[in-house]
């Protein structure tokens with residue numbers, strides 16, 4: 059998955075500047091940077107979630123498996139969003155049962171015709187490390203779950219459609235430390251099968267979970283390197299100032 | 307502009323503590339050598355009791371480092387400073403220990419007239435003293451040039467040590483009555499040579515702190531004299 063010379067505008071406001079990056083497959087890539095620098099916008103490039111916004115404009119290329127995902131002749135957006143799942147900052151379960159939340163995607167994508175739906179749901183919940191907590195109340199409303207459970211449910215919902223990529227926009231920001239660590243642990247398991255990109259404001263979290271880290275500042279990708287390098291000896295002075303908390 | 311003022315202050319005080327400890331063990335070594343040369347037992351005893359102070363400094367600084375890591379989650383350059391401090395205090399602490407060894411030797415030999423003046427040993431001690439000073443300044447000023455100089459001086463130490471070794475062995479062969487003293491002189495030379503190696507470690511850590519690279523600045527710094 060990569061971007062080539064991407065510029066992105068909301069109207070006249072350019073929020074991403076000439077971003078070229080290759081996101082390594084089956085690895086966790088963390089994107090860090092100050093509020094408003096363009097992290098979420100960057101993340102949404104990969105599932106074309108920016109498209110829905112009025113006045114948004116993209117220059118450059120975004121490729122997945124070498125295919126330009128903004129080429130409407132080559133790509134079906136609904137299909138793309140199945141391949142590229144997204145987990146948001148605030149858990150956003152649908153107001154329906156736990157089971158139906160997870161079964162939602164497979165149903166609309168017709169996946170359940172191939173496999174038993176119950177099996178799909180159970181697998182997804184197991185992968186999201188939520189199964190044991192909900193297996194006896196699958197038909198209760200998802201809204202009854204705690205925040206951390208809801209977030210894992212959203213991850214399960216995302217996994218149920220068998221994506222290739224998971225985008226996470228501050229997935230742990232509303233969670234307590236234990237739930238956060240659970241989700242981080244989960245990510246380590248998931249990366250065997252998925253490519254994960256996570257946006258986080260928490261530097262320690264980026265350091266803990268990711269294999270690669272990119273630092274975005276004012277729409278520019280300032281530095282992108284293995285996480286150990288970024289947190290032990292970043293090459294760029296701006297990166298150093300940001301991660302050591304000395305940003306003016 | 308300064309966001310992490312309190313952290314910054316603590317980091318600064320950590321550096322100052324390290325400099326204090328460095329100057330303290332440097333002074334221990336100076337006193338130990340003076341005690342040896344001037345056969346001054348009270349001064350030697352002072353060095354021996356100084357060791358408790360050096361050990362306390364070591365523990366105090368290490369505790370501060372661990373706390374900063376736990377509470378402030380330092381990153382990048384800050385992390386490297388703290389990692390460096392933790393390593394460097396261990397090396398300094400060893401210099402303190404060797405100073406005690408020299409002081410004890412001074413006490414042992416205090417009643418005897420030396421069969422020869424301690425010229426080469428004093429020369430070694432002066433170089434080690436210079437190395438400590440330079441290594442500490444290199445740490446404080448992040449001066450890579452100075453760190454490299456420390457490592458170069460170690461070659462000189464190794465060279466003198468080897469000469470001294472041959473010379474003392476010669477004396478022992480010619481006159482077995484000198485074996486007792488000469489053996490102790492040889493020990494002292496060995497202690498000084500080890501001190502120099504620890505100071506080379508300090509210089510290498512300074513290099514890491516500044517560049518992020520862990521290098522052996524003086525690959526030859528391990529003594530080969532006795533081989």
Ligand SMILES: Nc1ncnc2c1ncn2[C@@H]1O[C@H](COP(=O)(O)OP(=O)(O)OP(=O)(O)O)[C@@H](O)[C@H]1O
Pocket residue numbers: 068071073091092093094095096097098099100111
């Ligand atoms: N829908 C939108 N319409 C217009 N401007 C937007 C829109 N969404 C974001 N922006 C602007 O684009 C810039 C980047 O926003 P983005 O949400 O990508 O930042 P971010 O790095 O994710 O910030 P945060 O850490 O606060 O979530 C900001 O200046 C923001 O005001």
Ligand SMILES: [Mg+2]
Pocket residue numbers: 097098099227
């Ligand atoms: Mg955002």
